[in-house]
Amino acid sequence: MRILVIEDDAVLLDGLKVGLGLSGFAVDTVNTISDAFEALASDRFDAIVLDRMLPDGSGLDLLRTIRSGGNRTPVLLLTAKDEVTDRIDGLDAGADDYLGKPFDLDEVSARLRAITRRAEGRARSELKWSDLALDPASMTVTRNGNTVSLSRREFAILLTLMESPTTIHSKQVLEERLYGWQEEIESNTIEVHVHKLRAKLGAPLIETVRGVGYRMGRA
Amino acid sequence: MMRSIRIRLFFILLAATGAVWLLAVLWTYLSTQHEVERVLDARLTEAARMVSSLITDHRIDVAAAVEAAKGSELQTSFDMPAGDYSRQLSCQIWSLQGDLVSRSESAPNASLADHEQGFAEKIVNGERWRVYAVVNPALGVRVLVGDNIEIRERLVGDVIKGQLVPALAILPILAGLIWFSVGRGLAPLNRIAATLSLRSAQELHSLDDSGAPPEVRPLLQSLNALFQRVQEARDREKTFIAYAAHELxxxxxxxxxxxxxxxxxxxxxxxxxxxxxxxxxxDRTSRLVRQLIDLAAVDSLEAASAPEVVDLADLVKDLVSEMNSLRSARDITVATEIGHGLRFEVANKTLLRLALRNIIENALQYTPTGSEVRVLGARTNSGLIIDVVDQGPGIAKDEEARIMERFHRGTLAEGHGSGLGLPIVEMALTKLGGRLDFVRTGNDGFCVRMRIPAM
Incomplete structure (x- = not known):
């Protein structure tokens, strides 16, 4: 899942980038509203983590602007202002969830998974396809009850495919969802990961639609 | 400590009432004395003339005339209380040769008067007499009619006593009435005191002064103004704590x-x-905490009445050595250009120190690594100018006003200020009567200028 974190405190921003990365998110970071607009204009994110007070303005203004522009990306608002009225203002401005500082890294991950799940219209966090089950929270994949050990990238690709199993995901979309801006991507990276996934789960599970991309196949 | 207003008023009123009374008694005494003298003198004259004319007519002998004169006492003059005034009038008839022809029963044997005619006073046998003399040339006699002055004085004394005795009897009642009235008069004050004593520490709203007596209104207005100031101070504190918590x-x-x-x-x-x-x-959070404490300190400090002498070069040296770790970590050179022994008087040393410290710290923080920060001090006609020049990006022109707001961080500078430094500086300078300017010197860097007026 690709996340944009908008926060001006450098230490916190760094902690979120590394910490959410450890939880399987691909994290991009910006520290001003103007940079955030640029990032949102050029890329698609699965969720946004937004600080309320930014050096060049209010996070709520940014939120209102992108919502009025039709952007429906789920937003988790981070704020040091933790009064009821602040929370109401944040939610009314278009935030999907709200977290007061300081927070627990796991809670940020959980809330991000929750708001993306809601945005996709799913009720349960666990994803199922055929005899395969994937739990985003614990980053585990089981097949007939047996755990399958996957790397972080393999897990992320499988998660993306299982979120909308019948959709065809292009190589470019998968790359975007897996990697932040600063990360170097080899041209055949996705192919290598898909190859390893097929080796672990059985070839028919991931179907190649030639010239277009990948989708889940009948095992 | 001042005595209770009630007791004060009570004694003042009692003393004032007493004084008025005493004056009234004195006035009565004097006017009664005068009146008694006038009336009794008139009676003496009349009695003497009557005796003289009676004996001239030969209708009665001298002795009888004297008795008649005695009976003509003017009983209606004064309504006198008890006291024996019956032997008041005495009459003597002397031949012009100096023999006592006759006298009334109460009269002494010795002559009541030495003078020829009219009024005179004389002491006879130890008693003082007021005597009127009239000469009857036809019969060759002199008629003397006299009043015992002691009796006259007793008459006046009785009148005064008649006034004083009831007054003294009324005094305790009057005292009681004054005590009660003063208490009633002070009731509005007691009501206010009761209202105030029932208030909790949170209740700082204004007291209603519409129904208050005009004398109490200034007091209430001052109290309300105080409440408002306390409320404002407390609101400031609340905002500050909320901000501080938020910033942490x-x-x-x-x-x-x-x-x-x-x-x-x-x-x-x-x-x-x-x-x-x-x-x-x-490290950064410690700086934030220290600045929060500085801010609270500047907020509570006031310019002292007695000026304190500061050696600017010493102060700058002190501050720079305090921040040595920051300076050396960023490899910054600090150059000071301060007139040797530039000493001046400032209203509060601590305020100046806090202001200068934050400016220098900002400069060390935002000047590029390895560059130079200059501190210049100079005396001018109107006071003192201290410039702190760094090579950093400074503050955007359109941001100058907002930079003084607490927790506003400049957008030009990279790094992580607390947004408290310049507000601390500005608040401290305002208290010293000085001001803060930003000077852009082109290639020379960004200059923060403090002006402090001479004391």
Whole structure:
């Protein structure tokens, strides 16, 4: 899942980038509203983590602007202002969830998974396809009850495919969802990961639609 | 300590009433004395003339005339209380040769008068007499009619006594009435005191002064003004605490997140990086806390009445050595150009120190690594100018007003200020009567200029 974190405190921003990365998110970071607009204009994110007070303005203004522009990306608002009225203002401005500082890294991950799940219209966090089950929270994949050990990238690709199993995901979309801006991507990276996934789960599970991309196949 | 207003008023009123009374008694005494003298003198004259004319007519003999004169006492003059006034009038008839022809029963044998005619006073046998003499040339006699002055005085004394005795009897009642009335009069004050004593520390709303007596209104208005000032001070404090808490939450969130990263990661590299981030953040947060304390200190400090002498070069040296770790970490040279022994008087040394400290710290923080910060001090006609010049990006022109707001961080500078430095400086300078200017000197860097007026 690709996340944009908008926060001006450098230490916190760094902690979120590394910490959410450890939880399987691909994290991009910006520290001003103007940079955030640029990032949102050029890329698609699965969720946004937004600080309320930014050096060049209010996070709520940014939120209102992108919502009025039709952007429906789920937003988790981070704020040091933790009064009821602040929370109401944040939610009314278009935030999907709200977290007061300081927070627990796991809670940020959980809330991000929750708001993306809601945005996709799913009720349960666990994803199922055929005899395969994937739990985003614990980053585990089981097949007939047996755990399958996957790397972080393999897990992320499988998660993306299982979120909308019948959709065809292009190589470019998968790359975007897996990697932040600063990360170097080899041209055949996705192919290598898909190859390893097929080796672990059985070839028919991931179907190649030639010239277009990948989708889940009948095992 | 002042005595109770009630007791004060009571004694003042009692003394004033007493004084008025005493004056009234004195006036009565004097006027009664005068009146008694006038009336009784008139009676003496009349009695003497009557005796004289009676004996001239030969209708009665001298002795009988004297008795008649005695009976003509003017009983209606005064309504006198008890006291024996019956032997008041005495009459003597003397031949012109100096023999006593006749006298009334109460009259002494010795002559009541030595003078020829008219009024005179004389002491006879130890008693003082007021005597009227009339000469009857036809019969060759002199008629003397006299009043015992002691009796006259007793008459006046009785009148005064008649006034004083009831007054003294009424005095305790009057005292009671005054005590009660004063108490009633002070009731509005008691009501206000009762209202105030029932208030909790949170109730700082104004007292209603519409129904208050005009004398109490200034007091109420002053109290209300005080309430308002206290309320404002408390609101400021509340806002400050809320802001401070708010400002501390972000670095805390950063610390917690980095700590969780360090705990969770198996990679030494990631862990070390997280720990070094924690260390940086702790330094930064300590600075924030120190500045919050500075801000509270500046807020509570006032310019002292007695000026304090400051040696500027010493002060700058002190401050720079205090911030030596920051200076050396960023490899910055500090050059001071301050007139040798530039000493001047300032209203409060601590305020100046806090202001200068934050400006120098900002300069050290935002000037590029390895560059120079200059501190210049000069005396002018109107006071003192201190310039702190750094090579950093400074503050955008359109941001100058907002930069003084608490927790507003400049957008030009990279780095992590608390947004408190310049507000501290400005508040301290305002209290010293000085001001803060930003001077852009082109290639020379960004200059923050403090002006402090001479004391």
């Amino acid at each position: 939450k972000t670095p805390l969130a950063g610390l917690k997140t980095q700590a969780q990263v360090a705990l969770r990661s198996d990679s030494n590299e990631v862990r070390d990086r997280a720990l070094s981030q924690i260390s940086t953040s702790v």
